[in-house]
Amino acid sequence: MTPSLPEDLAVLEAGDPNARTALVLHGGGGLQTVAPIVDHLAPTMHVLAPTHPGWNGTRRPDDIASVADLAAAYLTRLLDDGQHDVVVVGSSIGGWIALEMAIQAAATDRYSGLIGAVIDIDGVGAVIENEPILDFFALDARQVAEAAWHDPNRGYRDPAGFTDEQRAIQLSNGETMAVIAGKGMSDPTLLGRLGTITVPTLVVFGESDRLVTPAYGRAVAGAISGADFAVVAAAGHLPHLEEPEATWDIIDPFLNLAR
Known part of the structure; x- marks a missing residue:
């Protein structure tokens, strides 16, 4: 049975409902980490940005216990909502979910035409030799x-300044991330399945990312037929936060070609 998202799933919606849909998927830091992506895409697209089940105090159903489960649940929700040709944009764990969605969509006739393109921003998930996460x-x-x-x-936040509520949410988010992504934030089967992705794919990495390096990202892109790879200078794991304009200069031409 396909895992299902909770009916009360929190989804930020922006842009023109009649435009092409972009599903924006956050990483471990939560929805706020992809807010600039939502804002950038909203003038030209219909943007859906969910808070993954279990993040920020939301409910996680028991049958969503892996990235594969979450990807399947998002695909089913998009299908049930009558979506098609969706651009899936994921950051960090969200990039892994995006790739998994494209893999599952390519393998299942009922999802034909559902996913139109993928943008993976500093995504984790694959196991790359000599490039550990x-x-x-x-x-x-x-x-x-x-x-x-x-x-x-710029990125450091002193935990001593957190409120009790912020500490509780951070702890809960970490626990949920460990369940969904695993302690190693990887799936040993992912790299070998990336070759089944058939939609236009862009892999973007911050030059200074040390959680997962640009060499890791290049290897991920190399496993996907026809995928593009680009590096954002003077940026780390979240290039859309550190160098947004340089990130848009990479993403926008890809979206124009992937229409």
Whole structure:
């Protein structure tokens, strides 16, 4: 039985409902980390940006316990909503979910035409030889900033300044991420399945990302037939936060060609 999203799934909707749909998928940091992507795409697209089940205090059904489960649930929801030719844009874990959605869509006739293109921004998920994913769960706040940002001082948030509610949400988000993505934030079968993706795909990586390096991203793109790969200078794991204009300069031409 296909996993299903909760009926009360929190979804930020923006843009023109009659335009092409972009599904924007956040990573471990939650919806706020992809807010610039939503804002950038909204003038020309119909943007849907869900909060993944279990993040920010939301409910996670028991049958969503992996990235594959979450990808299947999003595909079913898009299909039930009558969507087609959707551009899936994912950041970090969201990039992994986007790739998994494209793989599942290519393998299932009922999803034919549902996904039109994929943009993977510093996505995790694959196991690449000699390019390990940094153990995010073993890092403190300062170490995360140093690994994920070109300018760590910009990304560092001192946990001492968090409210009790913020600490609880951060803890809960981490627990949910460990369930969905696993402690290694990877699936050993993913790399071998990337070749089944048939839609236009763009892989974008920040030059200074040390959680997953640009070499890792290049290997992911190389496993997908016809995929484009690009690097954003002076940016880390979230290039759309550190260098938004440079990120749009890469994404926009791809979207124009992938129409």
